[in-house]
Amino acid sequence: MNTTNESERSELENLLPWHAAGTLSVREAQSVEAALARDPELKRRYELVREELAQTIHLNETLGAPSARAMTELFAKIDAEPKRHAAPSLNLGARIAEFFGALSPRTLAWSAGAAALAIVLQAAVIGGIAFREQSTGYQTASVSGAASGDGSYALIRFQPQATAADITRFLETNKLSIAGGPAAGGLYRVRIAETKLPKADRDQRMQALQSDKIIGFIAPTE
Amino acid sequence: MQAASDDVLIGRIANGDRLAMQVLFARHHVRVYRFVLRMVRNEATAEDLISEVFLDVWRQADKFEGRAAVSTWLLSIARFKALSALRRRGEEELDDEKAAAIEDQADDPEVTLAKKDKGAVLRQCLTKLSAEHREIIDLVYYHEKSVEEVAGIVGIPEATVKTRMFYARKKLSELLKEQGIDRGWP
Numbered sequence: 001m002n003t004t005n006e007s008e009r010s011e012l013e014n015l016l017p018w019h020a021a022g023t024l025s026v027r028e029a030q031s032v033e034a035a036l037a038r039d040p041e042l043k044r045r046y047e048l049v050r051e052e053l054a055q056t057i058h059l060n061e062t063l064g065a066p067s068a069r070a071m072t073e074l075f076a077k078i079d080a081e082p083k084r085h086a087a088p089s090l091n092l093g094a095r096i097a098e099f100f101g102a103l104s105p106r107t108l109a110w111s112a113g114a115a116a117l118a119i120v121l122q123a124a125v126i127g128g129i130a131f132r133e134q135s136t137g138y139q140t141a142s143v144s145g146a147a148s149g150d151g152s153y154a155l156i157r158f159q160p161q162a163t164a165a166d167i168t169r170f171l172e173t174n175k176l177s178i179a180g181g182p183a184a185g186g187l188y189r190v191r192i193a194e195t196k197l198p199k200a201d202r203d204q205r206m207q208a209l210q211s212d213k214i215i216g217f218i219a220p221t222e
Numbered sequence: 223m224q225a226a227s228d229d230v231l232i233g234r235i236a237n238g239d240r241l242a243m244q245v246l247f248a249r250h251h252v253r254v255y256r257f258v259l260r261m262v263r264n265e266a267t268a269e270d271l272i273s274e275v276f277l278d279v280w281r282q283a284d285k286f287e288g289r290a291a292v293s294t295w296l297l298s299i300a301r302f303k304a305l306s307a308l309r310r311r312g313e314e315e316l317d318d319e320k321a322a323a324i325e326d327q328a329d330d331p332e333v334t335l336a337k338k339d340k341g342a343v344l345r346q347c348l349t350k351l352s353a354e355h356r357e358i359i360d361l362v363y364y365h366e367k368s369v370e371e372v373a374g375i376v377g378i379p380e381a382t383v384k385t386r387m388f389y390a391r392k393k394l395s396e397l398l399k400e401q402g403i404d405r406g407w408p
Contacts, residue, residue: 014384017391023368048405052394055344056363066255066269071247074273075240078280084238 009035013042016049152193152202153179154209155221162214170214189221228292236284247276250293253365254300260360261304261353262311271307275300294371297361301375340403347397355390362387 012035018024019032036043158167171177174192181188192205202220210218226234226245234242251272258275259268278299286295348359361367361375373380392408399405 014388017362017387018369021363021366023362023366023371045407048407049391051341051344052348052359052391053363055341056348056359058341059345059348060256060260060360060364063256063259064265065252066265066272070251070255070269070273073270074247074276075244077273077277078240078243081280 009039009042013045016042016046017053020046020049020053150195151191152195152197152205153221154190154192154206155187155217155219156190156209156215157187157217159214159216166214170212174209174212176209187217229288232279232283232286232288232292235280236286243276243280246279246292250296251276253293254296257297257360257365258300258304260356261301262307267307267311271300271303274303278303290371290374293365294367294375297365297367298375301357343398343401343403344394347394347401350397351390351393354386355393358383358386358390359394
């Protein structure tokens with residue numbers, strides 16, 4: 001083995017403890033896996049690391065747990081602290097996460113439903129305005145092609161544990177919009193394409209959407 | 223209902239939410255206790271220290287910026303507290319030889335078992351490592367901390383984390399060899 005390979009091996013060998021603990025980046029883990037597959041000596045040394053890992057966990061797990069005294073003392077000290085005035089956290093991400101985290105799935109479903117209803121009502125109002133404008137003779141060049149009946153739609157039920165952030169991310173990533181719902185069973189009518197897709201394309205699109213973990217149910221609809 | 227993330231709990235604690243503190247404590251106190259106990263080697267001191275660690279969390283939650291995982295932040299505070307306690311006790315100079323002597327003197331039934339069980343010998347040798355080596359082994363293997371996180375907790379460069387881990391493992395192999403187990407490494 002030449003110097004470069006020796007140095008590369010040594011570099012990878014140093015990462016074995018983290019590889020065994022599962023704390024390497026995907027790229028590093030792949031490099032280590034590839035090296036383990038082609039280097040039997042490295043693989044043998046990796047077994048030593050795994051042995052150390054197992055026994056370190058065993059040792060720590062036999063250390064027991066603290067008595068209730070630690071918790072009692074902590075909260076006695078906390079109660080003796082000056083009263084704190086609630087101030088809004090500066091961490092916006094945590095605040096948003098906390099807001100949605102505080103909602104039960106049922107509340108979340110109602111909220112999402114209310115939001116969807118607001119979108120539908122808004123669409124109806126805008127549609128009404130557009131219709132009135134059309135009826136008075138004013139028409140832009142773009143309106144004629146945007147017939148409301150076009151597009152491909154699906155009925156979707158989200159998993160109960162899906163958060164509003166998950167749903168928003170799913171809709172944005174896949175360029176979807178909620179066209180109606182929630183209906184009975186928490187089903188939403190979602191536009192999956194702006195044009196009427198051929199059956200094969202629609203099925204393919206549905207299959208791709210179904211692979212997302214927040215989808216509980218999906219079926220084509222008109 | 224999904225469990226609130228550690229970051230969310232810290233946000234609530236910053237606003238004085240006592241219940242959030244109880245949840246965070248329940249979630250992490252055993253691991254923090256074990257980390258501290260391995261350093262100070264005294265259960266009563268370790269218990270005192272974990273209440274100090276979590277009191278610091280209560281007081282400083284509004285300063286937590288979320289750049290590291292909450293568990294990493296907890297271990298950093300715990301390490302600082304444990305080192306301060308060791309300094310107070312005048313044990314910071316406890317070297318490998320003294321530590322090993324203490325372990326050897328203990329009437330540990332595991333020693334007898336160790337002769338038959340390789341795993342038990344390995345565990346026995348883990349207790350004989352220096353404080354520095356024990357710490358890094360625990361952080362990597364038990365507390366599942368990445369190179370970057372260990373560097374943050376211990377306050378050393380990432381390259382040093384890797385070399386320190388190497389020397390800790392090398393020392394472990396030497397201790398095993400003294401017990402009649404030759405691993406053929408390093």
